[in-house]
Structure formats: C-alpha cells, structure tokens
Amino acid sequence: MTTTAAPATPRAVPAPPAPRGPVSAAITAALRRPPPAGPLPCDEAARADPYGDDLQLALHLCYELHYRGFAGTDPAWEWDPELLRLRGALEDVFLRALRDEVAGGTDLDGELSALLTEPVEGTGVSHHLVGEGTWEHLREFFAHRSVYHLKEADPHAWVIPRLRGRAKAALVAVEFDEYGGGRAERVHATLFADLLAAAGLDPGYGGYVPVAPAVALAPVNLMSCLGLHRALRGALVGHFTAAEITTAPSARRLVRALDRLAAPEPCRRFYREHIEADAVHEQVMRHEVIGGLLTDEPDLAADVVFGIQATNVLEERLGGHLLDHWRRGVTSLREPLPGAS
Numbered sequence: 001m002t003t004t005a006a007p008a009t010p011r012a013v014p015a016p017p018a019p020r021g022p023v024s025a026a027i028t029a030a031l032r033r034p035p036p037a038g039p040l041p042c043d044e045a046a047r048a049d050p051y052g053d054d055l056q057l058a059l060h061l062c063y064e065l066h067y068r069g070f071a072g073t074d075p076a077w078e079w080d081p082e083l084l085r086l087r088g089a090l091e092d093v094f095l096r097a098l099r100d101e102v103a104g105g106t107d108l109d110g111e112l113s114a115l116l117t118e119p120v121e122g123t124g125v126s127h128h129l130v131g132e133g134t135w136e137h138l139r140e141f142f143a144h145r146s147v148y149h150l151k152e153a154d155p156h157a158w159v160i161p162r163l164r165g166r167a168k169a170a171l172v173a174v175e176f177d178e179y180g181g182g183r184a185e186r187v188h189a190t191l192f193a194d195l196l197a198a199a200g201l202d203p204g205y206g207g208y209v210p211v212a213p214a215v216a217l218a219p220v221n222l223m224s225c226l227g228l229h230r231a232l233r234g235a236l237v238g239h240f241t242a243a244e245i246t247t248a249p250s251a252r253r254l255v256r257a258l259d260r261l262a263a264p265e266p267c268r269r270f271y272r273e274h275i276e277a278d279a280v281h282e283q284v285m286r287h288e289v290i291g292g293l294l295t296d297e298p299d300l301a302a303d304v305v306f307g308i309q310a311t312n313v314l315e316e317r318l319g320g321h322l323l324d325h326w327r328r329g330v331t332s333l334r335e336p337l338p339g340a341s
Contacts, residue, residue, distance in 0.1 A: 012205065013205070016073065017061075020057045023090070036080055046092070050094050051214055055090055059091070059094065059221045063087075063224035066078060094218075095225070098310045098313060102306060105302065125322050128326070133261075133326075136337075136340050140326075142196060143201060143212070144333070145192075146201075147209055149188070150206070153189075156171075157175060159171065159226075159227060159233050163233070163237075177277050186273075194266040195267045195270045198265070201337070212333065222239065222310060234301075234303030234307065241307075241308065248278040254271045
C-alpha cells in the first residue's frame with residue numbers, strides 16, 4: 001500500500017474545472033467575467049447527451065454556485081437569469097432521461113423492500129473491494145466519492161424548510177448526526193477529508209472534480225437538482241432514504257476491505273461511523289420522514305418512488321463503470337491518480 005503527500009491546508013474554494021464541451025465551455029467563459037451573462041447556448045443544452053461529460057459538468061458548474069462557488073467568480077452569478085435559464089434547459093434534459101429510464105409508479109413498499117434486499121450474486125463495487133480490490137482501486141473509489149462526501153448532507157438540507165411537522169423533525173435529527181452532532185471534528189465531510197489525507201489524496205473541496213467522469217458527477221448533480229426545486233421535495237426524500245438504507249451494508253464491506261489492506265485508521269473511521277449512524281437513520285427515514293411526509297402530502301408518493309429509482313439508476317451506472325475499468329486494468333478516472341501504477 002502506497003500513498004502520496006496531501007496538501008497541508010485544504011482549499012476552501014476550488015478553481016473552475018476545465019470545460020468538456022460547448023455548453024460547459026460557455027459557462028466557464030462567462031464565470032470569468034462579472035454578470036450579466038448575455039446569451040448562453042440553451043439550444044445546444046437541449047440537444048446534449050443527458051449523461052455525457054459536457055452536460056454533467058455544466059450542471060456541476062451551475063450548482064456549485066449555490067454551495068461555495070469558485071475562486072475568482074463573482075457571487076452574483078448564483079442568480080443570473082440567463083444562467084438559470086440555461087441550467088433549466090440542462091435539468092429538463094437530465095430529468096427527462098431519468099424519467100424515461102425508471103419504471104415509475106407508486107409502489108413505495110416494493111421499492112423499500114428491494115433496497116433492503118442484498119443482491120444474491122454480490123457483484124457490486126463494495127463486494128469487489130472486499131474480495132479482490134486493491135489499494136489503488138480504493139483510492140480511486142475515494143476520489144469518485146469525494147465529489148459528494150466533501151459536501152455530505154448539504155444537498156439534503158435544502159429540503160428542511162419544505163417539510164413540516166413529523167417529517168421535518170425526523171429529517172433534522174438525521175442531518176444533526178451528518179453534521180457531527182454539534183462537534184466540528186465529527187462532521188462527516190470533515191471525516192472524509194481526513195480519510196483522503198490519510199490515503200495520500202487531496203482533501204481539498206472539489207479536488208477531484210476535474211478527473212471525475214460524468215458518471216461520477218451525475219449522482220451528485222441529481223441531489224442538487226432535487227434539493228434546489230421545492231416541487232421535487234418528495235424525490236429528494238426518496239433519494240435520501242435510498243442512500244441511508246444502502247450505506248450501512250456497503251460500509252461494513254468497505255471496513256473489511258480496508259482492514260484486509262491495513263489501511264490507515266482515518267479511512268476506517270469514516271466507514272465505521274456510517275455503519276453505526278446509518279443503521280439508525282434507515283429506520284428514521286422510512287418510518288418518520290417518509291411516513292410523516294406522506295401523511296401530510298399523500299400525492300407525493302410517486303415522487304418519492306422516482307427519487308429512489310433515479311438514485312438506483314445512477315448508482316448502478318457508476319458501479320458498472322468502476323468495475324468495467326478495474327477489471328480491464330485501467331483507471332476509472334479521467335486521468336490516473338498521482339503515484340498509481
């Protein structure tokens with residue numbers, strides 16, 4: 001097991017990543033100037049590949065303006081009308097593709113039961129990592145997941161003011177744990193930064209976005225999209241529930257993989273935290289958050305189902321991408337990590 005030196009002081013705000021096509025290039029060029037944007041390629045966005053690098057990076061650029069922004073970018077870009085119009089065109093393409101791909105429906109019990117059932121064949125990414133994964137595979141996995149984990153819980157926090165009563169109280173309890181229970185050193189995003197540093201990786205926010213393929217950006221873009229739209233609050237609750245139900249079993253396997261490879265303790269600490277926390281969160285999300293939401297707004301059942309199904313589609317795409325590349329002996333990132341053989 002080898003590591004490389006990580007920066008001593010992680011970046012608070014990343015630089016904009018290099019564009020990957022005409023739409024992301026137009027946004028990147030605009031963000032170098034003060035707003036207003038002037039005309040942006042909305043027609044080009046409407047024709048973009050919904051799962052392609054250009055559209056997914058373009059969405060990432062738009063969404064990051066609602067998180068920390070980018071170094072050297074005017075904060076006023078967050079609400080520029082033309083940029084929001086372009087983002088809307090990109091979201092239409094992305095969401096339409098997902099809705100076309102999922103089964104839909106209102107069978108929430110069936111979706112939750114499926115999430116609670118482990119695949120018999122055990123062919124997922126965490127199964128591969130625990131059985132035959134290498135340290136390089138794990139480091140690549142960390143780099144992919146850093147796109148979300150360094151902002152863990154933030155996209156879901158947007159749904160809090162859109163809930164009420166029982167659902168709101170329960171979701172806030174889950175988020176309180178995600179944010180370390182009031183202890184800065186226990187915030188899950190901080191624990192993941194510690195993991196990255198211990199693995200010899202860059203713990204800086206957004207550090208691996210430039211080498212993350214579209215398939216790794218898409219699951220995080222989905223969270224941001226659902227979180228920023230009040231009309232999609234049910235889908236975000238579905239997404240959050242799917243994540244909480246599936247995390248604890250995969251975290252157990254990742255701890256076993258890390259133990260097998262004698263990984264540094266901070267790497268194991270992050271996943272041990274999720275074994276303990278998410279086993280409880282799963283029950284709270286199913287019974288209190290979803291239960292409370294659908295008691296108040298029963299017409300949102302189809303949206304909750306869509307959130308679960310869309311999450312599964314994107315996670316399966318990412319898992320397939322990782323396993324395909326690793327089995328062929330090539331990097332799953334756009335560029336190999338420094339020090340990788």
